[in-house]
Amino acid sequence: MSGAALNVLIVGAGGIGGYYGARLADAGHNLVLTARGRHLAAIQARGLEVMVEGETLRCRAPAVDHATLIRKHRTTDFDLVIFTLKSTATKQVLKELGSWLAQGDVPVLSLQNGVDNEVLIARRLGEARVLGGLAVRIGGHITEPGKVRAEGVAQVVVGGWPCMEQSHDCRRTVLSRLKKVFDAASIPTRVSDNIRYELWRKLVINNGVNPLSALTGLDTRSLTHHPDFSRIVHGMMAETVEASRADGVNLKSQDLDEMYELIRSFNAIKTSMLVDKEKGRPLELDSISGAVLNRCQKLGIDAPYTRLVSALLRVEGSQRL
Incomplete structure (x- = not known):
């Protein structure tokens, strides 16, 4: 996770993922989004539009389905993978992308509801690669295909899963870099030693x-x-x-x-x-x-x-x- 611009894969560019993706793209980072159905088709045709607190963010990042992602990209193409899909889909997505994700060592950050997503991801990829996280004080929904409305301060809390007890935990360097990137992209971020x-x-x-x-x-x-x-x-x-x-x-x-x-x-x-x-x-x-x-x-x-x-x-x- 070095260099000025990050290469970020957002798995599930709905209300929450679409908002954070648009913020990162607006800050100059390279994004690939995954979506499905009419929402995917609209993003591919016109880009993603995010309305937030009277501001409109337009993101022209490439959007793909999971099969195309596996075919066209390697895990090593990315510095960070962010899961923002519904927790109901975590098991299925790990079935679809688990082997592909296992081919590299890119950190995987979960920004999902619930307390079991990180458990599932760690079981497939190992705890050393898993960053737990939560979106705080944000509401975000797809209003129509290709369009998202978000509101709130939209903070993020991140940390190594399930906790970081050791001062030399290698994930601290990744999280420090991530905080700087997110803060600069107007995503207020806090790092926690006890993300669980x-x-x-x-x-x-x-x-x-x-x-x-x-x-x-x-x-x-x-x-x-x-x-x-x-x-x-x-x-x-x-x-x-x-x-x-x-x-x-x-x-x-x-x-x-x-x-x-x-x-x-x-x-x-x-x-x-x-x-x-x-x-x-x-x-x-x-x-x-x-x-x-x-x-x-x-x-x-x-x-x-x-x-x-x-x-x-x-x-x-x-x-x-």
């Missing part, structure tokens, strides 16, 4: 608002300021804090308070799970609520709020089929 802790803190928010927003159709601000729904949000967040003990993360009541106040003060955004439901796409329910329920089961404790909301969403989904 950061991912669990984000899961506290995601489990608190994503499933309930998909169930009710309400945005995050409406949920967190509603006299009844706000209590359910807080309850689901508290259950996530308890579930973190199963991974040895041990979040505290302070983490719960901080995450609850953060989402209450954030913009009124339509969650990604609500958008997926409206568009008839698979929900990241297993990656978010499922992760909490599985850990609670291992700990022998109940998570009634998460269990009920998750069950209602599944029943609702089955009735639409």
